[in-house]
Amino acid sequence: MSGTYLGMPSFPEAARDAVRDVTLRGNLRRATHTIRDKRAGAVAELDDWGRLREAGKRIKDHTLRHLDRYLVQVEEAVTAAGGTVHWAADAAEANAIVTRLVQETGESEVVKVKSMATQETGLNEALEAHGIRAYETDLAELIVQLGKDRPSHLLVPAIHRNRGEIRDIFRSEMSEWGRPAPEGLTDTPAELAEAARLHLREKFLRARVGISGANFMVAETGTLVVVESEGNGRMCLTLPETLISVVGIEKVIPTWRDLEVFLQLLPRSSTAERMNPYTTMWTGTTDGDGPRAFHLVLLDNGRTDTLADEVGRQALRCIRCSACLNVCPVYERAGGHAYGSVYPGPIGAILSPQLRGTASAIDASLPYASSLCGACYDVCPVAIDIPEVLVHLREKVADQGGKGHRLERAAMRAATWLLDHPAALTAGERLASKTRKLHPERLPGPGARQWTNSRDLPDLPAEPFRDWWKKNRA
């Protein structure tokens, strides 16, 4: 994934500062609680939500099982409709293809629809290295780009910013990128939106190349679908002469009928809307309407490896709705940046270590960035059992035996031995109970020290239960 995340510290280290940042925690708490409550209401309106969820899960599972077939179908349909299909094995290859395609147009500026795939590949930085400037046009992405920041949420990339911070960014940075912010800009939402609108309108009318991702690709017709709230995406998808779409291979669905299911699941799960305001669909090129040239870049970048894992592959069902982020108590406190990836929150904790592997400190720590409370699984519109995958990935990390895990493995084995020998366990329990007056209040050693920093240990009982039972019932 993006080079900007290389060398990230592990999740607990990255989360430490976020937990203590009062402004950040306030911003996150307000935003996530608002969206999660609205989502719960929007979902409760449908009495067949459970069946829709099951249908979404099955369609995705079926498609993933026959991905080879559906991808070839997409390629044939897109080609027949006048588009060109390119296959990219990894981020570098995808960026090279897009860079070449832009260079062939002779342009040095592109406008972009919000796209997770191009963030995953670090496309903007790759284009910049070749003298091509990419303008993000999604409002929240614009805030992140102007602020030289990183996105921290799938749907609301600037969720960690409040209105005052956004006004300051607009005032100081907009002139660097194009039309400056209006004089005397305040932090009222209408004024901020108008400032962004004027700034972006200039770019839409000038751009000759647009770059997008897609929420879905319909195999039977080669149709791509983008679902959005602002309409900026539709500008990027219809005004330029050349459109380049970079799409993860797992985004394919077989038919238009299947789309019906996801267009119900996605908006309610993500924005708590019954239907999103803009759904743009395009199929190759059409004479006299829309872009003259269309390129589809199909991105693998770790997806085939993920598909090979029987438990972990369910992460590829994800439709990027972000419901799991909004309900996650860990995300709410640690913030999106601590996850060290464009995919934060619970889904990021299972997706990133699969797409990138678990060699780095951040990726090895992500499967542990959860209390396994299960709220993410409850809200997932395609029923990804995130806790199950987390535990499965913990096993992989523990098996590779990196920092801290060798000692842990020995401790776990010792615990199992003790628990498999009740006589020894009972002796240990009795000894602990007999010496209970001698135990210090704060304990040394890793684990125990962490625990007793903020919590008292329970008083040890005078006798373990099994001794009570022996005396009173046996």
Next chain:
Amino acid sequence: MRVALFATCVNDALYPSTAVATVKVLERLGVEVDFPAEQTCCGQPQYNTGYRRATEPLVRRTARAFAGYDHVVTPSGSCVAMVRDNYPRIGAKALAEGRGRELSGAAASLVPKTYELTEFLVDVLGVTDVGAYFPHTVTYHPSCHGLRMLGLGDRPRRLLEAVRGLELVELPGAEECCGFGGTFAVKNADVSEAMGDDKIRNALSTDADVLCGADNSCLMHIGGMLRRQDAPLRALHLAEILASTEEEPLR
């Protein structure tokens, strides 16, 4: 009816009063309780930390300990969730790795007969009034495993509402995780503390005397924070409230 008590390792070693209370409530309702002494731990700490293979001896041991019983009852939602959700997975993975059918059979045998205490009382015995008396203001924290994995629903509340003298008050943000999560509390201590802080702030806002739960692992975390802060609220397991009577009241 004869049932086996699965006390769990946390209750055996740290909270024997919860296991004793469970025995008393069940006996009061005419149930004959047994405690098979070969039982120890369900293996949840190992499994959830990523040491699946280290869990296997404990799956076998647990299955063996309860082999002769139709009903296994435990005052711990998270241990029931471990048996119900994860034992079949452990069995299936062992089979896939070619380690015989014994483990998979042992794992499967426990699933249909293992009950969390409130499930057993409400669903199997058909009781909500267990004859308890506890004249205090109580707020209830539904642990994640009981709430989401087992779907205990309003069973614990119905039992509490039937306790004489007890006033049940709503816990704001009740469905949010308290931040324990087993080894999560150690590996991600800062986030765990932040979650625990919010939980006890909500609990204190209720002005209750007692924060009640059905999982001593969560209560150890919440109760430990309450004690460190000298808060005027004690954490108490649901079984101990249900065991309290006018003749033998819990203090």
